[in-house]
Amino acid sequence: MLRSVDLVVNPGEAVGVIGPNGSGKSTLLRILATLIRPTVGSARVFGIEVGTDGMVAARRRLTLLGHHPGLWGELTLIENLSLVGRLSGAGTERVAEILEQVGLGGAMRRRADHSSHGMQRRVDFARVLLTQPDLLLLDEAHAGLDSAAQALVEVSVTGVKNRGGAVVLVSHEPDRMLPLVDTTCELRGGTLVAKSGPG
């Protein structure tokens, strides 16, 4: 639950949100993803009020990587990413190339339910590379990734920032996250208690 958060994320900026478990980090991220509407106060994403009819336009411009990859187990990894490409309008031409890029070249025809959690997380990052969002929301981005895959977080964050997009990362382990962000916010008990950096 969030109590008092006043935060602006500017284009080209990466904001890291830290705080202990239950501090409201994931709730903040889900509000920014337009999946939860605030009961008090307001949130705007790309200038669109969360909870209004214009949310679909905002949703098409953002990507949320949560704890659980939203893959369909009966589909292969390439079929899952191709579905994302067709539904997002990004197309399927680059799907195989991107799966190679994230280290899934040899496993792309494996069913998702026969793939490890780490492989499924790599498909998540492939989704970022495919859809090229203007707002990237990462919830515990490094979780479930082996050391070789950790670089995908940096590639994704840098790619979005370089295109002028914004990134919000939340983590209760700031060590890996801090080098990637411009601004750091600390949440405690649903309240923004500290903020450092240019934002």
Add this chain to the structure above:
Amino acid sequence: MTEPGFWRQAGEIARKDLMIEGRAGEALYITVPFGAVALMLIPLAIGTDKPLLATVGPGLFLAVALLFGMLVAFRQTATDTPPQRELLALLGTDPAAKFVGRAATSMLLLLAFQIVLVPVTVLLYNPGRMDRWPWLLVVIVLLASGLSLVGTLAGSVTVGLKTRSTLTPLLVAPLSMPMLLAASQVVEALRNGSSILVWILLLMTIDIAMAAIGVSTANPLEESSI
């Protein structure tokens, strides 16, 4: 980046659901054979009273189609997990397109289910010749679309509920009764040569009403489930 239109989105959802069903085989490899077995068990209970079997055959076909059709309509493979629902929402998928795509998949599976059951029914019950039998095909299509729409709608209403597996049949069964009644009346009318128009129109009206309700409620139901 070209955003896909409504029908393209519905087609993608249907294609995905068919691929998943094709690999999981939940409806075609489990429900369909079980439905055929249910039709076979009833003659064993009734015995070899051929006139009685011929009389009850079409009605039993429709009852089995309804009961097992419900299982097809809200099969597990037609249910998205919360992360999958969120992903579809964040890709900007129109909830109404999702409803249409999902209902279309269920309709195809229900059609296949009924097409398998028809020869089983004819073989076991020998219901006799009907002069206007092609109308049975119309009934089968209307029944499949109606059941799939009702099942998909009930699935949307109960998504995320812990009591989903109990609540969904309780919602679907009463909504399906008018369809069962109309379909059985068409069969009866085909046998005795009376008019079937009013019953066909009733089936069509139910289908159109369910499609309209499903499409118009898709967005609020989707938003409340994520």
